[in-house]
Every structure is written in structure tokens, then in C-alpha cells.
Amino acid sequence: MKRLKDASLITAIKTPYDAHGEIDLATYDLLVAKQLEAGVDGIIVGGTTGEGHLLSWEEHLMLIAHTVNRYGDKLIVVGNTGSNNTREAIKATKHGFAMGMHAALQINPYYGRTSDKGVVEHFKAVLDIGPAFIYNVPGRTGQDVTPEMIAPLSTHKNFIGVKECSGNERIAQYEKNGIACWSGNDDESFAGRHEFGSHGVISVASNIIPQVMRKLMDEPDHELNKSVTNFMSWLFCEPNPIALNTALMMTKAVNPVFRLPYYALNQQQREEGFALLQEIDSDELVGDSLSVMSDDDFSYIA
Secondary structure, three states: HHHHHHOOOOEEOOOOOOOOOOOOOOHHHHHHHHHHHHOOEEEEEEEOOOOHHHHOOOHHHHHHHHHHHOOOOOOOOEOOOOOOHHHHHHHHHHHHHHHOOOOEEEEEOOOOOOOOHHHHHHHHHOOOOOOOEEEEEEHHHOOOOHHHHHHHOOOOOOOEEEEEEOOOOHHHHHHHHHOEEEEEOHHHHHHHHHOOOOOOEEEEEHHHHHHHHHHHHOOOOOOHHHHHHHHHHHOOOOOOHHHHHHHHOOOOOOOOOOOOOEEEEHHHHHHHHHHHHOOOOOHHHHOOOOOOHHHHEEEOOO
16 A cells, blocks of 8 residues: 555556557557656556547456556556446456456446445445545546545545545645545646645656656656646647547557547647647657658547
């Protein structure tokens, strides 16, 4: 538990695809290698950024097992085994821990929402299985996991802390009360770490600028943070992970293949991203080169 709480930079790793839209493990391993080189503490496997919601459970659990087997001794491996179906979340979480993951990422039931009491009982059921981060992202789930819901969960022996997307004031409140909290918003994570006392960030941006994010979590370097703020904002110009996927394709880090319903950024958006990426030292970008690309370069697989 101490190792989990000491982690200040956890990357929600991208799941890359081959030309047929299948998981590309060779490219995945290259992406993870870049995270290791940059000194990240852990990775989330099959999270929102890793498109866990577009993977079958067989693919999802295979990717967790592969990651544990290859990197479990080098990185904290967190499997996103949450679901809006409590029974399904329990089953996936048990499988994930059987495969050796160090912790789970658990989200509150989305779409088929429940009462506050139902949310708490859902989390209790999965916390009984093993260590877990609770993920609060109201913009996606449509329901805020409030401090009043977190309070009874925080005493559970397997409660690690919260990945919080509701802002730094909420994070500061948790940390003041001894509840570990990680920012879920890259553009707020620097202030969250150095001004509001967060434990760190579970990051999208670190997929493509891991060295920069490592520095931002370790050092109060305001100029460095300012230099990438616009890029971080651009990464969310469309729902995540659309812009990140497009950026990694623009740097040739991954194949230009989307699983629908995700679709590449348009030409204007790519040109904006290209200009922002050019401002970052090429040695700090994941990928071999940089181009705007044309619309015809992208493939879409149903």
C-alpha cells in the first residue's frame, strides 16, 4: 500500500492497434518502454485513455496479464476493472488480481446510475477484493462521487485514494483530511501537486510527454508548466482519447488506426496540435517524427 500511495506519476496508457484493429502488443511494449525510461511510477491498463470500453473483457484481461508478466517488477500495474454492473466489476477485478495486478481502478456506475447508497455499496463490493483507486469523473459518469460517499469508503483496508476530476479545491479537501488524492486533469495537475497537496496525477499527457510530466510532478517549475499548458488543453479539444490518439499517430508512435466510434481530429485541429508539438523538444516526445498527416492517412475499424 505504501508503494501505491508513493506513486506520483501514473500514466493511463494508450492501447495501440494494428492495421486490422487488433491490439498491437509490439507497439504497446514500445510505449511502455518510453514510460519506463521517463521514470513513471505506474500505468493504468485499459482505462478511458486505453479504451477499455472498446475492448472485450478477454482483450482487456489479456492486456493486464501481459503487462504484469512483462513489467510487474518494474512498474505498478493498475487494471481498470470497473463497470456499471457490480457483478461484472467483481468478476473482472478477481481475474485481474489473479493475474497479478497490483491495484484496480474502480468507477461509479454510469448511465444506469444508482443512489448514493448504491454507489457506496458498489465500491465496498470491489474494495473487498483488493487495493483500489476510486475514480470520480462526473463529466463521463453523470454522477459526482462526493466526499460524503468517500468518507465511509476511506476506512476500508483496500482503499488507496481517489483519482479526482472535480478540481483542486476538492483535492485539497481530501488531502487535508488524510485521504490520498491524484489529479485526473493534466492541466490542473501541476498546481494540484505543488499548491494543493495532491499525491500526484493519473495522466493522459504523459503518454506523449512522459519526461515533462515527470519533471512537473517532481519540481515546482512554473515555466515548464506554462510551456505545455496550451498543449494539455489541446489534448482535450475533443473527448479523450481522440486528440491523444491523433497526436501519437502524428509522431508515428502508433499506427494511424482508430476503433470506431473514435475518429481523428480534423485538419485544422491537427495543424493546431502540430504547432504546439513543435514547441516541445523532440527528445521529450514519444515518437520518431512529426507531421500533420492527411485525412486519408487514417483507418477506421468497426
